Amino acid sequence: MQAHTGDRIIIRGKTVETPDRHGTILEVRGDDGNPPYLVKFEDGHETIVYPGSDFLIEHTHD
Template sequence: MFARVGDRLMVRSTHVGGPIRDGEILEVRHGDGSPPYLVRWSDTGHEALVFPGPDAEVQHFDHHVS
């Protein structure tokens, strides 16, 4: 798994038809983009250090440097 700051972490529910939880990646702790990530969850605004499991994926966005 690879992520950069500003990407979105999507976590599928373990229950059939359950919601997908998503959050903005605020911090990547390793230079190679591997977990863990500091994530702000969109549903609660809570920030947490996350070690994503196999039910997670990263939605990448274009990162423009100005």
């Protein structure tokens, strides 16, 4: 999985009652776009993310 700074991410909720989480990648800390990623979520929380199977990337560039 590869990403760039500015790409949007979606982490799918694990249950029907759990909403998806949306955020923006602030920093790519791995080589060549690989994880981990520093992500800022819509609620303002920032954290390091290691993507799992519930993780989608929306690329903001070509």
